Amino acid sequence: MSDCLFCKIIKGEIPSYKVYEDDDVVAFLDITPVNSGHTLVVPKEHYEDMTKIPDELLCKVIRVIKHVAPAALKAVGSTGFNLGQNNGKVAGPMVDHVHFHITPRFEGDGYELWTGRAYSDGEAEEVLKQIVGNLK
Numbered sequence: 001m002s003d004c005l006f007c008k009i010i011k012g013e014i015p016s017y018k019v020y021e022d023d024d025v026v027a028f029l030d031i032t033p034v035n036s037g038h039t040l041v042v043p044k045e046h047y048e049d050m051t052k053i054p055d056e057l058l059c060k061v062i063r064v065i066k067h068v069a070p071a072a073l074k075a076v077g078s079t080g081f082n083l084g085q086n087n088g089k090v091a092g093p094m095v096d097h098v099h100f101h102i103t104p105r106f107e108g109d110g111y112e113l114w115t116g117r118a119y120s121d122g123e124a125e126e127v128l129k130q131i132v133g134n135l136k
Contacts, residue, residue, distance in 0.1 A: 006097035010044050019072070024057060025064045030101065034111060037076035037104040041065050048096045050087045061100065069102045078104035082113075 008014040010026055017029040019039060030038040041064050047053045053061075069081055084101040086093040093099075105111070119127075 004046055004097050005095050006040075006042050006099060007046055010042070020064060020068050022060075022064070024060050027064060027068045027102075034101075034103045035076070035078070035106060035109055037072040037078065037102075039068060039072050039102040040099045041068060041102065042097060042099045047098045050085060050098045053098060065100055065102060072102055073104055076104050078106055080105045 005014065009016045009028065016031075018026060019029065020027040020041075024044055025041065026044060027039050027041045030040050041061055043053060043057050043061050045057065050058070065083065069083075073079065073081060082101070082103045082105060084103065085099070087098070089096075
């Protein structure tokens with residue numbers, strides 16, 4: 001996609017801080033990091049929706065995450081990270097090119113995960129039934 005920010009980074013049209021690159025996947029530092037070492041892992045081929053990526057390519061992306069995350073954590077002195085992927089406009093991706101966030105975490109960094117809520121009576125059973133039905 002010609003106007004995609006990540007496609008331009010992948011093509012070298014926009015500078016980035018690449019930490020890893022192979023034929024199919026690239027990883028680079030987020031320019032607005034949550035914490036130091038916040039790295040994005042991106043398939044080179046453009047997909048807006050994670051569910052549309054071929055399984056083989058998605059597996060390659062995950063393998064890169066597994067390889068890059070420990071290096072990023074060691075670089076910034078972190079012992080844990082959040083792995084995030086915002087899929088679909090309502091989830092809030094800043095760029096419509098599938099990407100995964102490796103976000104190093106630190107004790108007392110001030111970031112909190114969202115809070116959950118309890119299911120109402122019968123809601124979990126109904127949702128379960130719908131999900132299982134949609135898997136067929």
